[in-house]
Amino acid sequence: MERVAVVGASLAGLEAAKELRRAGFTGELVVFGKEPHRPYDRPPLSKELLAGKWPTENVTLALDTAVDADWRCGVPVTRLDAGRRILEAGGVAEKFDGIVIATGATALRPGSLGAGLTGVHTLRTVEDCLALAADLRAAPGRVLVVGGGFIGAEVASTCRALGLPVTVVEGLAAPMVRALGPEVGGLLAKVHRDHGVDLRLGTTVFRLEGGARVERAVLSDGSTLDVDVVVLAVGVRPATDWLDDSGLTLDGDGGVVCDETCLAVPGIVAAGDVAVWPNRLFGAARRVEHWDNAIRQGKHAARRLLAGDDPAGQLPYEPVPWVWSDQFDCKLQVVGSPAPHDEFRLVAGGVGERRFTGVYRRGDTLVAVVALNSPRSIVTGRRLIQGRTPWHEATIQLGPR
Known part of the structure; x- marks a missing residue:
């Protein structure tokens, strides 16, 4: 290979670029990024940066001095011809020998909820974080977080640490229930309520109202809330609109379908939030939206791309996923793949101790462990x-x- 493109100046894209050079690729390397920034860390966006504890430059990721690349930040790729490996960006079409797709995901915004109202935020980019942080510094009377997943729970925790009243509205029976199940979700609900979060479960936001700025939320149970700031934390979708008619296979959520080695088609691999692949440890093909996976899959995808037709380099990617979440005085960690599972069992501790360990079974095998502190x-x-x-x-x- 003489010319390789990494599409996505993300954590996965950065790790892929580093690994390409480490593995001996000496040709031309071009990294395209939709955002104007060099790669940065996203976990602090809901914690340290949002709380004002870190300056913006702290989230920028260090670029390995060995990564000799043409960084085209602020230049999104708009089209791919997978068969010919041609990318179009800025109205210019260029051909590459190999391509790494690492465009990540974008925050979902359900329907037209809050459209046209200021004070309604999503949280995915640095700009999103800074805009939300500015609203929080204005000491709002109430912050409404829509969604009780990882991001929603972390934002609620950060807001409470700032002394702000917070309501979390979650349509399911408990926070993070889809990822961790009802038992752990119930334990985490207690943690949030113990820290003063107004947690509304089994409820959705029907409508947001106001003049130029959001003022009220109408909930599905008919109640209303006076709110000054709203954070929509209802999930993400792979950033793959640019892959329409590319020749690649996308799943129902828009993820790039790969084989077990992270190969989408010959000469093209995918990594990070955007990649769907079958992990032999857990069976069904799925995406993994975790920081740790972005690092490891970026590296693996780069090595797989350079391996080409060499069977020795066509190794399956079969990690044990790991994710953490800092909420209040708790560090929640999960290793493995909890969903779906046949049984959950708490094997040590309890929420009253602010320390516990739980395990998940599928068939007769341990598939995940969740631990608080x-x-x-x-x-x-x-x-x-x-x-x-x-x-x-x-x-x-x-x-x-």
């Missing part, structure tokens, strides 16, 4: 999942010592 359980859990440890043995090893 218990990092050693996560280290042990990763090892047991990687080793396909039977359920009974895993519960003993992860139980109280």
Whole structure:
């Protein structure tokens, strides 16, 4: 290969670019990015940067001095011809020998909720974070967070730390229930209520009202809330609109369908939030929207691209996913793949102790571990999942010592 493009100046894109150079690629390397920034870290956007604890430059990721690349930030790619490996950006078409797709995801905005009203935010980019932070500094009377997933829960935690009244509206029976199940969701609901969050479960936002700025939220149960700031935290969608008619296969959510090695078609790989691939450890093909996965999959995809037709380099990508979330005085960590699962069991601690470990079973195998303020359980859990440890043995090893 003489010319490679990385589409997406994201964490996954940066790691792919680094790995290409580390693995010996000496040809021309071009990195395209929709945003005007060099790659940056997204986890602090809902925590340290939003709270005003960090300056903006703290989230910028260091560029390895070995990454000799043409960085085209603020230049989104608008079209791909996968068969010919031609990218179009800024009205110019260019041909490449290899392409890494790492365009990440965009925040969802349900229907026309809050359209035209100021004070209504999503949180995905640095600009999103700075705009929301400015509204929070104005000491709003109430912040409404729509969605009780990881981002919504972290924003609620940050707002409470700033001394702001917060209501979280979640349509399901508990926060993070879709990812972690009702038992853990119930435990986390208690954590939020103990810290003063007004948690409205089994409820949705029917309408946002106001003049130029949002003033009220009408909920599905008929109640209304006076609000000054609204954060829509209802999930993301892969940023793949530019791949229409590309020749690649996209799944129902818009993810780039890859084989178990991260290859989409010959000469094109995908990594990070955008990639759908079958992980042998867990079966069904899926996307993984985690920081740790972006790093590891970016590296793997780069190596797979350079391997080409060499069977020795066509290795399956089969990580044990890991994600963390800082909320109030708690560090929540999950390793493995909790959904779907056949059984959940709390094997140590409890929410009253602000420390617990829970395990998830699929068939007769441990598939995930969740831990609150218990990092050693996560280290042990990763090892047991990687080793396909039977359920009974895993519960003993992860139980109280």
